[in-house]
Amino acid sequence: MTDFDEILGAFEEALELERELGTRTVECDRALLVPMRPAPPPAPRAPEAGAQPNRAGVAAPAKPVVPAPPAAPARPGARVDFAFIPLEMPAGAAADLLEKMVAAMGYAMSAVTVVAAGTAVKAPPAARVYVVLGSDAFRVFAPGQRAALGLWTEVAGVHTVVTYSPARILSYFGNDAEGLRKAKLQIWADLKSALARVGKKPPAPKR
Numbered sequence: 376m377t378d379f380d381e382i383l384g385a386f387e388e389a390l391e392l393e394r395e396l397g398t399r400t401v402e403c404d405r406a407l408l409v410p411m412r413p414a415p416p417p418a419p420r421a422p423e424a425g426a427q428p429n430r431a432g433v434a435a436p437a438k439p440v441v442p443a444p445p446a447a448p449a450r451p452g453a454r455v456d457f458a459f460i461p462l463e464m465p466a467g468a469a470a471d472l473l474e475k476m477v478a479a480m481g482y483a484m485s486a487v488t489v490v491a492a493g494t495a496v497k498a499p500p501a502a503r504v505y506v507v508l509g510s511d512a513f514r515v516f517a518p519g520q521r522a523a524l525g526l527w528t529e530v531a532g533v534h535t536v537v538t539y540s541p542a543r544i545l546s547y548f549g550n551d552a553e554g555l556r557k558a559k560l561q562i563w564a565d566l567k568s569a570l571a572r573v574g575k576k577p578p579a580p581k582r
Contacts, residue, residue: 454501455486457505457569458500458501459473460512461540469540469541473541480577492516495516499533504534504569505535538566544562
């Protein structure tokens with residue numbers, strides 16, 4: 376006998392006693408006292424598009440898609456302090472030497488512009504100072520103008536200095552260590568002059 380049957384029997388005995396005593400006249404149908412079955416769980420809803428099931432296997436509501444903010448536009452033609460203008464884009468040892476020159480000035484290569492003379496004459500780069508690497512590059516970049524190594528002039532209204540080409544001195548002084556040293560000293564003097572044009576000094580050498 377289950378607990379429910381015992382409770383039901385005790386309930387019927389109590390009703391019978393009350394009828395005998397004349398205190399209650401309510402009739403009870405045993406069939407009405409069967410335990411109620413729990414209501415069936417609701418049928419699972421079909422997951423919405425984009426919904427991901429959770430750990431219980433029930434699809435969670437899809438999260439609203441928030442559009443990403445628009446990317447900030449790049450700054451076209453940003454002006455740099457220095458634009459280096461070789462006859463041709465340096466490569467190999469010449470590129471390494473140019474990078475060392477720029478680093479000695481206290482700049483990263485990403486902070487300066489390097490553009491070949493043939494391209495620069497068609498679209499002069501936006502810079503405060505032009506450093507032209509070699510007289511051949513200057514003739515292409517500024518046709519009809521004259522300049523000498525280490526002396527200042529202007530091209531398209533921009534202060535311009537001509538110094539040795541890294542590719543040229545490496546080729547010309549390849550077996551002449553003293554000549555190469557003197558050429559590098561000339562380049563360094565011109566670069567310090569270029570720094571002075573923008574109100575800067577070379578950084579202190581690292582110890």
